Amino acid sequence: MxxxxxxxxxxxxxxxxxxxxxxxxxxxxxxxxxxxxxxxxxxxxxxxxxxxxxxxxxxxxxxxxxxxxxxxxxxxxxxxxxxxxxxxxxxxxxxxxxxxxxxxxxxxxxxxxxxxxxxxxxxxxxGIRSRTAGLAAFAGLFGMEAMTAARDLHHTAQAWTCGTAFLLIPLLMAPTHRVRALTLAAAVPCALLAYAIVGLPLKAVSS
Structure with a gap:
């Protein structure tokens, strides 16, 4: 890049x-x-x-x-x-x-x-790594939001909606099946990291 x-x-x-x-x-x-x-x-x-x-x-x-x-x-x-x-x-x-x-x-x-x-x-x-990382970070946002909605807010419908976005972003925005698979795999730790860095502190501030 x-x-x-x-x-x-x-x-x-x-x-x-x-x-x-x-x-x-x-x-x-x-x-x-x-x-x-x-x-x-x-x-x-x-x-x-x-x-x-x-x-x-x-x-x-x-x-x-x-x-x-x-x-x-x-x-x-x-x-x-x-x-x-x-x-x-x-x-x-x-x-x-x-x-x-x-x-x-x-x-x-x-x-x-x-x-x-x-x-x-x-x-x-x-290169594939750069493009995969960018898209995985984006998908991870909605994975974080799904966890926040499910674990902290107990909003089931919103959790399913964000979880669906988490899956659809790699499937629709990645150019090949290989990149889709790599993006989904990378998006999971991105979501967990974002939840730890953003979701948990926000929960603490809100409470």
Whole structure:
């Protein structure tokens, strides 16, 4: 995977992704009121938000550099946090304590570039290992979300939905049967690691 030098276009890509993230952040806040029952948890889940960073990185990777993909992922993820909590503050009854916005912002600064780079590896990486690792990281997001929904929230339907996404991402996005098998195998430890790093701390903060 080659890292090429990037000029002002990197900042344009980041700014565009940030604006899109802000708009989607407002939308996820609204979606929590639209989705019925426990399904509203999916509107601002870690997997859904990080999927936006992955999508931004994948779009930028078509013609952009690794740096642009990383900055695009960062912009998208931080924009989501700003849009979600900004709307909560000014469009609803207030966002409450600063703890959760700060926690999500800190996570965005890590997850955004990470999944922007993962998307670049999937789209533009050289060799099967690079492409498999990028896609496995993406699938692992939904594996983590499935475990969180099943073990911590006891939301069975959401757990099955995220588990299905965990399986479908390699099956639909990998180019060959070999890459599908390798991606599924690599996605399992990715999901377990993400749950240990993200899911358990979030559970502790929430409680």
């Amino acid at each position: 080659t890292v090429r030098k990037s000029g002002p276009g990197a900042w344009v890509a980041a700014a565009t992704a940030t604006v899109g993230g802000v708009l989607l952040g407002v939308l996820t806040n609204l979606a929590q009121g639209w989705l019925p029952g426990d399904w509203n948890q999916l509107a601002n889940s870690a997997a859904v938000w990080s999927a936006v960073a992955f999508a931004a990185g994948a779009l930028i990777a078509r013609r952009g550099t690794l740096l642009r993909a990383a900055l695009g992922g960062l912009g998208a993820e931080t924009g989501l946090v700003a849009g979600y909590y900004g709307y909560a503050e000014f469009g609803r009854d207030g966002m409450g304590a600063l703890l959760f916005p700060l926690v999500w912002l800190a996570m965005a600064c890590v997850a955004g570039p990470l999944f922007g780079v993962a998307a670049y590896a999937w789209r533009r990486g050289r």
